[in-house]
Amino acid sequence: MFALQEAFSMLHGGDQSVLDLATATGMPDSTVHRILQSGLSGGAIDQICRGKYRPGPTIIKIAMHAMAHVPSAATTQRLLTGLHDATGGAALLFALTPFGGLRRLCTDYAWGDLDPGELGVFAHPLVTHSRSLRTGASGRVILAHLPAPLQELVFAEELPADAAPGAIRDNDALAATLTQIRQSGYAVAQEEVVPGWDAIAAPVMWGDIAMGSVLLAKPKADMPADLSKLIEHTRDTARKLSALTAAPTSHI
Incomplete structure (x- = not known):
């Protein structure tokens, strides 16, 4: 998950595909997909449409706590x-x-x-x-x-x-x-x-x-x-x- 967060940062945020994130992290597509799916329920990841993901509100909440x-x-x-x-x-x-x-x-x-x-x-x-x-x-x-x-x-x-x-x-x-x-x-x-x-x-x-x-x-x-x-x-x-x-x- 930390590697994926860094990948979202490297890719300058926005909606990213499994392939884009796999390329950025060097992890297999299947591993990236599994981690992304595991982050959906807790709000760490948002799925925008089929195959597109972005950081979710839990990440924003963590950042707000740190900045406050x-x-x-x-x-x-x-x-x-x-x-x-x-x-x-x-x-x-x-x-x-x-x-x-x-x-x-x-x-x-x-x-x-x-x-x-x-x-x-x-x-x-x-x-x-x-x-x-x-x-x-x-x-x-x-x-x-x-x-x-x-x-x-x-x-x-x-x-x-x-x-x-x-x-x-x-x-x-x-x-x-x-x-x-x-x-x-x-x-x-x-x-x-x-x-x-x-x-x-x-x-x-x-x-x-x-x-x-x-x-x-x-x-x-x-x-x-x-x-x-x-x-x-x-x-x-x-x-x-x-x-x-x-x-x-x-x-x-």
């Missing part, structure tokens, strides 16, 4: 508050959600004495909306660390109608940006989501997959010419969250 505990809400708030205190900017945590299409959702934030009323248009698109991974630093650092087939799904999306003028519209330019992000470990957005605001983001990783991102946002006028200290603070927060994701019993 790493890291804890108290820990994320403490780390985001630390990022805000060190930089004076708004610190936000985004999580990747595949339900209804790949999106990022703001799950926690810290902006101290900043007045959300004064943030106005900033708070609306960044906190209350599900946002395309095509736009903004927080979306692109997640997108850069997703498997190629998932990236292609995002490339095929239309750019959100309310995207700011600074958003990257060309897919070739977007792909080149993702390569730079993987090399540098962070992304910078200049008035890309909200006019008047710049942002820095770094990925929160679980293994080689980005589960979310940490975003530091400030008014463009407050961003220094040298971003190196802000980048390091943002990356350090993301690294700590990634370490907790990989080893939730550690204390950071």
Whole structure:
């Protein structure tokens, strides 16, 4: 069963035939068929039609249990508050959600004495909306660390109608940006989501997959010419969250 789960991952999910799974695992067709049939009753496997299978709801339940505990809400708030205190900017945590299409959702934030009323248009698109991974630093650092087939799904999306003028519209330019992000470990957005605001983001990783991102946002006028200290603070927060994701019993 573990080999079959890995095969579904290698084949990028979706509906797979017994032959496809047998080829991916190196197991005989009869063995693959027997394991698949044994997984139907407990919900580990769904049979879509004759000869086609996909991972079932039990697999999703296992993943949800694993993700719900790493890291804890108290820990994320403490780390985001630390990022805000060190930089004076708004610190936000985004999580990747595949339900209804790949999106990022703001799950926690810290902006101290900043007045959300004064943030106005900033708070609306960044906190209350599900946002395309095509736009903004927080979306692109997640997108850069997703498997190629998932990236292609995002490339095929239309750019959100309310995207700011600074958003990257060309897919070739977007792909080149993702390569730079993987090399540098962070992304910078200049008035890309909200006019008047710049942002820095770094990925929160679980293994080689980005589960979310940490975003530091400030008014463009407050961003220094040298971003190196802000980048390091943002990356350090993301690294700590990634370490907790990989080893939730550690204390950071």
